[in-house]
Amino acid sequence: MSDANKNVILKVDDVSMRFRMANDRVTSIKEMATLLLRNKVEFKEFWALKNVSFDVKKGEVVGIIGRNGAGKSTTLKIISGILKPTTGSVYRGGRIVPMLELGSGFDHDLTGHENIFLNGAVLGYPKEYLKAKYDEILAFSELGDFINIPIRNYSSGMLMRLAFSIATVVNPEILIVDEILSVGDENFQRKSYARMMELMHGGTTVLFVSHDLNQIRNMCNRVVWLEDHTVKMIGDVKEVCDAYKL
């Protein structure tokens, strides 16, 4: 790798994604068989992304903006490896941690304590690391003794606090945030916002999708603007945001 590329932690290289949509989603063998027999399985092709390329340097906070359906979420999914791009490739230089939609990795019969380890394991953290960070997570979530009861008894605010604490107290190398979470009461919201800012300024590489241009202006170093499934503009925050607004 050349010298200029040394700091690149994430490289999206000419990625295109094609979805094939059957007329209806076929979920039964009978349907599939009748459709096949009548030769009616038609696929509509749909390019969700076309030739998207950009790279992210270590420690950068990159915002992704664009209108609904421009391909923001698909881009994030390809970057985190959930979707395989039809063409093109993604280079990842570190562990990618998505900020999970609240509680999607939780099991409601387990206690908060057990869920911290389960969720941490899903996000790819080793055991020793989670053990070391456990007290910090607990303190941040302000759950106290409730940590030892099954989370099905939690209020929604408690669940969100737990989820947010797990996602951010541990230090991910690349954090993917799909819309910033505003969770809990006012006090916790302030705390979580401060934590996000701390993460973003503290060397973590962040990919950040938002519709809130003020947040983007406040937090990001660079912005990628997606429109019509392809990159319309990449560059300085002010420049791109101003152009986007018009």
Add this chain to the structure above:
Amino acid sequence: MDVKKYNLKKVSTYLIAGVLVCGVIINLIAWPQICACQIGSTAFVILELILFAALCVYCMRMISRDRRGEGTLLGNAIQTIARYEFLIEQLVSRDFKIKYKRSVLGVFWSFLNPLLMMSIQYVVFSNLLDVRGGNVPHYAIYLLCGIVMFNGFTDCCNQSMRAIIGNASLITKVYVPKMIYPVTKVLSASINIVLSMLPLLLVTFIYGLFNGLYLNWSILLIPLALVLLIMFAVGMGLLLSSLMVFFHDVEFLWGVLSTAWMYATPIIYSLELLKGKADWLVTLMQFNPMYHYVTFMRTIIINGCSPAISEYAICLLFSVGMLLIGGYVFHKTEDKFVLYI
């Protein structure tokens, strides 16, 4: 935070040592069967030594390739396990904890369940409807072996079938090798199979005191029988869970199929019953994997000796075959899961 890795040299040493110990135990227990097999004992031992040497060579190749930074199939598999070891441990323990979380007797059900099932079926099939046919000796134990093995297998399949669609919320958000989900489901279900060996042995022991059935050194082969069954279940689980993503019909189809499979396997009846009446069924039975696993277990426990050498080969063939089929289908379809769940 580095990605966790195992030292391949150490793993290989353990692997080779483990295979060696197992090989020696099997050879000691199954010596009469080895002598009785078609190719003769000398040829058999030579064959074993060749296979063992092949394993050693492969391990050496794996280590040397690893040093050069190249991967091998087994090496990559080992490193994947190392990397996701903690996740696997968490998922298995979650499934196991949740299973009995809200019950009073908890894990005790793993012991109690097969016992109760056996009692019911014993009463029904030995007193009400006598289907024993060929007058199976030690029918209670015969029945219990069959129930434990078959219920264990269907339990694994039922658990793993929903592994992918049940974890949809995770699969669409975090990248984890998807194979981990069905495999951990099978592993957590197979803890139950292992636990249910305890009542099986206990009942056999107590029953044996009164009926002259004594446990023998052959019970050392039980782990082997379980490993073979679990391998088969993993293959089946991979196949079912991937099909399930595309066709939800699989769930209902499997419900019927597993019941049919249970009756197609001599669990409550014996193969003797079919002989003379339906000989084609007896021939067909050779292609029923579950028949072989169940018989394997019964030979170990009731006959107190090792199964014939050909049985080892057949069981291994079914296990590896199913694992390959399941793994292949899963691998071919896993990239499309996200689009369908």
